[in-house]
Amino acid sequence: MKTLFVRSALATAIAGAIGMTFAQAPKPAEPAKPAAAPAPTAAPAPAAPPIWKQGMPDKMKESKLAPHAAKLTETPVADIPVQNLKAPHGFKVEIWATGIPGARMMARNADGSKVWVGTRTIGRVYEVSAKGDKRESRIVAEKLNQPNGVAFKDGALYVMAVNKFYKYDGIEKNPKAAAVDITAKFNLPEKEHHNWKFLQFGPDGKLYVPFGAPCNICEPPPEYAQIRRYNIDGSGMEVVARGVRNSVGFDFHPRTKELWFTDNGRDWMGNDGPEDELNHLTKVGQNFGFPYCHANGIPDQDIKKDKPCDGVTKPALTLGAHTASLGMRFYGGDMFPAEYKDTMFIARRGSWNRDKLNGYDVLTVKVGADGKATMKPFLVGFMDGHKNTFWGRPVDVLTMPDGSLLVSDEQNGAIYRVSYGDKKDAAPAKKDGKSKA
Numbered sequence: 001m002k003t004l005f006v007r008s009a010l011a012t013a014i015a016g017a018i019g020m021t022f023a024q025a026p027k028p029a030e031p032a033k034p035a036a037a038p039a040p041t042a043a044p045a046p047a048a049p050p051i052w053k054q055g056m057p058d059k060m061k062e063s064k065l066a067p068h069a070a071k072l073t074e075t076p077v078a079d080i081p082v083q084n085l086k087a088p089h090g091f092k093v094e095i096w097a098t099g100i101p102g103a104r105m106m107a108r109n110a111d112g113s114k115v116w117v118g119t120r121t122i123g124r125v126y127e128v129s130a131k132g133d134k135r136e137s138r139i140v141a142e143k144l145n146q147p148n149g150v151a152f153k154d155g156a157l158y159v160m161a162v163n164k165f166y167k168y169d170g171i172e173k174n175p176k177a178a179a180v181d182i183t184a185k186f187n188l189p190e191k192e193h194h195n196w197k198f199l200q201f202g203p204d205g206k207l208y209v210p211f212g213a214p215c216n217i218c219e220p221p222p223e224y225a226q227i228r229r230y231n232i233d234g235s236g237m238e239v240v241a242r243g244v245r246n247s248v249g250f251d252f253h254p255r256t257k258e259l260w261f262t263d264n265g266r267d268w269m270g271n272d273g274p275e276d277e278l279n280h281l282t283k284v285g286q287n288f289g290f291p292y293c294h295a296n297g298i299p300d301q302d303i304k305k306d307k308p309c310d311g312v313t314k315p316a317l318t319l320g321a322h323t324a325s326l327g328m329r330f331y332g333g334d335m336f337p338a339e340y341k342d343t344m345f346i347a348r349r350g351s352w353n354r355d356k357l358n359g360y361d362v363l364t365v366k367v368g369a370d371g372k373a374t375m376k377p378f379l380v381g382f383m384d385g386h387k388n389t390f391w392g393r394p395v396d397v398l399t400m401p402d403g404s405l406l407v408s409d410e411q412n413g414a415i416y417r418v419s420y421g422d423k424k425d426a427a428p429a430k431k432d433g434k435s436k437a
Contacts, residue, residue, distance in 0.1 A: 051193050055216040055302060056268045067352045068393075072101045072122045075412040081391060084381040087418055090337075093379065096406060096417035097135040100126045103408045103415060105198060105248075105327060106398040107150040107157070109172050115398070115415070116140065116157055117408065118150040120196050125150060125159050127171075128415070141166065141179065148248070149197030149209070153232075160197040160209065163188055185234025189223045194246040198327075203257045206231060210261075212246040217266045217291055217302055225290050227261065227281075241281050243312065245290040249327040249396070254342055258282060260316070262325040262346060265294055267353040274298050276325040277315035278346070278365060278373065286313045317373040322351035323359030327396030327408075335403025336420050340364070345405060346375075347394040350383065357383055360390045362397060362407060379407060379418065 085093045102119035117126040125141040149160035157168040171177040194212025206229040213225040227241040250261030259281040265274035274294035292308035299308045319325040328346040348359035360383035365375045382392035393411040405418040
């Protein structure tokens with residue numbers, strides 16, 4: 001009996017041990033669940049088109065037209081084909097200064113011994129000193145945001161970039177004259193497009209400044225698409241003209257003292273328009289049409305309103321499609337024949353938004369007793385119409401004290417001198433292939 005009990009107890013213990021082992025054995029691992037698919041990566045936003053494409057219609061989206069890249073290096077005298085430039089009989093064209101890449105708007109002191117030159121993309125302001133048959137240049141300022149606007153008054157040079165305005169007192173005699181920042185007094189809007197400036201002091205002693213539309217075509221904010229004037233200290237700001245898309249050149253008639261200005265037409269409305277404009281301000285506050293009405297009454301194709309040209313002052317003259325009509329001055333010198341007195345000279349930098357090149361020259365414009373303006377070519381040869389190519393881009397004109405006319409060429413960083421007759425007050429740069437500016 002005892003033996004049977006022992007066997008029974010042993011069997012129970014073994015069975016218990018076996019059961020405990022089964023109870024403590026780990027459960028087989030469940031198969032791993034597949035990893036969740038990663039969330040799809042958002043496609044990168046398409047790059048914004050360049051500002052110059054703004055306003056391009058779908059039908060032109062395959063167009064190869066684009067702004068011509070600026071040349072921002074020195075061009076040796078020997079590489080400038082000045083012999084290709086032609087002016088009317090009796091006039092002579094020669095290189096006056098070189099070695100000033102990006103040369104655009106010009107200003108001078110009273111005796112013409114100093115000429116200051118603004119630029120855009122290279123960000124510099126140059127001073128060119130005339131010393132006999134040589135010109136010497138130096139950089140007055142650099143690393144500025146398109147310091148196109150330069151003016152000189154009462155011994156001070158004024159330089160306006162998109163977002164800065166500087167004054168250099170006594171710079172004629174002191175090359176180390178410090179730049180005084182006077183930006184805050186003039187409340188410059190910050191947008192860049194079409195906001196490289198042109199500066200001109202009016203017969204009223206006030207400073208006139210354009211503020212272009214920050215677009216090719218748009219309804220601009222109220223502080224753009226206008227010409228303003230200021231007192232010299234920045235006070236008394238007044239808008240004298242509105243509806244001005246992009247003016248980079250103006251002057252005051254020597255006798256009437258009224259303001260005349262160029263204005264560039266919009267892009268992407270075709271090869272033949274809208275044309276650039278020559279406008280005449282006869283009263284403060286006139287509206288010249290932008291963005292609703294262009295040239296001689298062309299309604300805009302994108303920005304529309306009822307009766308878009310009502311109340312708009314039409315141009316005195318249209319200056320050709322996409323010609324980039326920029327610097328202009330009335331001629332007040334005594335060197336040229338008498339018929340040029342009070343004639344406007346206008347530099348047309350030349351087109352990009354057109355299949356066939358247009359512009360690339362200097363025009364004269366005369367206003368008759370009836371108020372009608374007529375234009376004629378004066379300085380040509382920067383462009384080869386047959387090959388549809390160009391080698392130079394005239395931007396500004398400036399009458400010198402001796403009556404000769406300076407013409408700046410942004411493409412070659414050069415200034416040309418146009419003279420008449422045998423006067424030789426300023427000899428040309430020497431053609432030795434080196435910069436003489």
